[in-house]
Amino acid sequence: MERFFAVVDLSKRFGGLEAVRQASFSVHPQEIVGLIGPNGAGKTTVVRMIMGLLRPDSGKVLWKGKDITREPTWKRVVGGITGTFQNSRPMKRLPLIANVMVGLYNPRVTRQGQWVKTVEARALEALEFVGISDLALTPAGAVSQGDLKRLEIARAIATEPELLILDEPFAGLTPAETRLLANSIHRLRKGGRFGRLHSEGCAMIIVEHKLSELMRIADRILVMHFGELLADGPPDLVVQDPRVIEAYLGRVEAPVREAF
Secondary structure, three states: OOOOEEEEEEEEEEOOEEEEEEEEEEEOOOOEEEEEOOOOOOHHHHHHHHOOOOOOOEEEEEEOOEEOOOOOHHHHHHHOEEEEOOOOOOOOOOEHHHHHHHOOOOHHHHHHOOOOOOHHHHHHHHHHHOOOHHHOOOEHHHOOHHHHHHHHHHHHHOOOOOEEEEEOOOOOOOHHHHHHHHHHHHHHHHOOOOOOHHHHOOEEEEEOOOHHHHHHHOOEEEEEEOOEEEEEEOHHHHOOOHHHHHHHHOOOOOOOHHHO
C-alpha cells in the first residue's frame, strides 16, 4: 500500500552547517502533524524542502507513491500540496478577496470542474471558511496580523489542498486570535462546507512555537533538535519524553509538562 505522504532521509547543508540530517516521517490522510523544536532545529528547512523552495542534498519527498523531490513548487500545488509562510506577504493595496482570487487561476482549481461558481464567489467561500468574509473588500494592508494569518490560510485552501503546510500560523497573534485560527484549522481537518473539502478534509503539517495550542489540535508531534528527528508520537507522550524536555529546558530531574 502506497504512503499518502512521506519524506525519506532528507538532508540539507548550508556550507559547514548541517541543517537537516536524514529526516524521515510520514503523514496520513486528514492527520494533523505538529513539527516542533528549539530555534535552529531545522523545522523551516524541512517544510521548505517539502514545498520545493529548497532542494535537499539527499533524500526523497514522496507524494502518493511518486517521487516529487525535484518538482517545482507550482507543480506541487497543482498536485495537492500547498503551504503558508511564517511572514505574511499579501498584496497590500488589493482587497482580501482579490488576494485569494489570484491563487485560483491555476490548473489544479480549473481542472476540478466540480464547482460552477465564479472565481470571486469561490474566493469569498474561502474567506468565509476562516471567518473574515466581512473584510473581503478591505485592503490587505489595513487589517490586523491575525486577519492576515487567516488570509494566508484562505489563499491556501482555495486551491483545495490535500496536504496543507502551515509555518508558525499562531506567531504574533493574541490569545483570542490564536483560538479563532486554531478552530478554523480544526474544522479544515475534519472537512466542512468548503468545496471538495466538504467530505474529505485535508492533512496538515504545522510548524509552531505556541505549543499549548498545537498540542490541543495535533494528532501527532514530531520533535526536531540540531537537524535530527528526536521524537515522534502522540502529544501527551512526546511532552513527557526526557529527551524532548532536555532539548527545551536543559537537564531536569523529572518531566515538566507545564513547560508545554
